[in-house]
Amino acid sequence: MHYEGKIYRPWIEADSLLIQVTLGCTHNKCTFCDMFREKRFRMCDLEDVYSDIEEARRLYRHVESIFLIDGNVLALKTDKLLQVLNKVTATFPECRHIALYGSMNDFNRKSVEELKALKAAGLSTAYAGLESGDRLILEQVKKEMTPEEVISGMARAKAAGIEVLLSFIFGLGGRERSREHIVETTRILNLTRPEQIAPMALALQPGTELAQQAEAGEFIQATPLQILEEEKYLLENLDFPTYYWGDHGNNILTLRGPLPQMQQRFLREVELAIAEHPVTQEEVLLTYAW
Numbered sequence: 001m002h003y004e005g006k007i008y009r010p011w012i013e014a015d016s017l018l019i020q021v022t023l024g025c026t027h028n029k030c031t032f033c034d035m036f037r038e039k040r041f042r043m044c045d046l047e048d049v050y051s052d053i054e055e056a057r058r059l060y061r062h063v064e065s066i067f068l069i070d071g072n073v074l075a076l077k078t079d080k081l082l083q084v085l086n087k088v089t090a091t092f093p094e095c096r097h098i099a100l101y102g103s104m105n106d107f108n109r110k111s112v113e114e115l116k117a118l119k120a121a122g123l124s125t126a127y128a129g130l131e132s133g134d135r136l137i138l139e140q141v142k143k144e145m146t147p148e149e150v151i152s153g154m155a156r157a158k159a160a161g162i163e164v165l166l167s168f169i170f171g172l173g174g175r176e177r178s179r180e181h182i183v184e185t186t187r188i189l190n191l192t193r194p195e196q197i198a199p200m201a202l203a204l205q206p207g208t209e210l211a212q213q214a215e216a217g218e219f220i221q222a223t224p225l226q227i228l229e230e231e232k233y234l235l236e237n238l239d240f241p242t243y244y245w246g247d248h249g250n251n252i253l254t255l256r257g258p259l260p261q262m263q264q265r266f267l268r269e270v271e272l273a274i275a276e277h278p279v280t281q282e283e284v285l286l287t288y289a290w
């Protein structure tokens with residue numbers, strides 16, 4: 001199998017077969033992220049992709065779930081992505097789930113017809129980073145995406161029937177902008193109603209611009225108490241059915257399940273942690289680099 005460089009996939013896709021289709025991320029500028037810093041975005045050689053798919057077929061008798069790596073595979077031209085999807089579904093007819101990373105602006109750059117064609121070819125789910133719904137924070141972290149672009153990208157995904165998991169980062173507004181961050185993030189989530197959501201507590205990745213800003217005192221990390229308060233606000237105010245993946249390894253609590261069914265139970269757990277968890281006495285949350 002051709003795997004190049006450090007490989008990332010959502011923790012939710014731990015059991016999926018990984019097929020590398022691209023290298024890196026087209027954007028590669030977010031101040032908090034070092035996932036693909038050493039890679040320049042390009043599509044892998046199609047012959048290599050095909051040979052990996054065939055080799056995986058020889059290795060695995062039954063594959064229900066496939067995740068296409070690396071960064072935003074959805075940025076590929078639609079005809080190229082269709083070629084890959086058609087090869088995957090022809091080779092693994094039993095596969096029920098094909099997912100990839102894609103940004104909201106990748107959705108915006110494709111027509112609904114193109115997205116429907118990708119869905120018809122087997123693409124089921126895209127993992128996209130919202131990070132924050134707050135315009136200023138999105139600018140500060142150089143996401144180069146506006147709340148309006150998130151709304152239009154999600155509308156296209158829904159029109160095409162492609163499920164979206166939107167991830168976002170507790171603490172991304174730092175100590176100063178914690179409230180605005182969670183209020184605006186919750187507002188965008190309620191407006192766009194993604195099928196799945198995944199909050200992750202901010203982990204400062206060594207060497208990133210954000211880590212340097214923190215060292216220079218230009219970015220003050222949110223306290224663990226603020227992070228719990230963000231999760232409390234979120235759970236008090238989300239008003240649509242979704243699946244909550246609040247169990248990332250850097251989160252204070254491990255909350256995972258369908259909303260609204262689990263919402264009150266999760267909220268009670270957060271309120272209990274705010275009242276009693278020793279981490280609320282700490283200045284900074286201990287997290288692990290990705």
Ligand code: SF4
Pocket residue numbers: 025026027028029030033034035036071103129
């Ligand atoms: S957060 Fe996503 S879009 Fe931003 S640089 Fe990292 S991989 Fe690329």
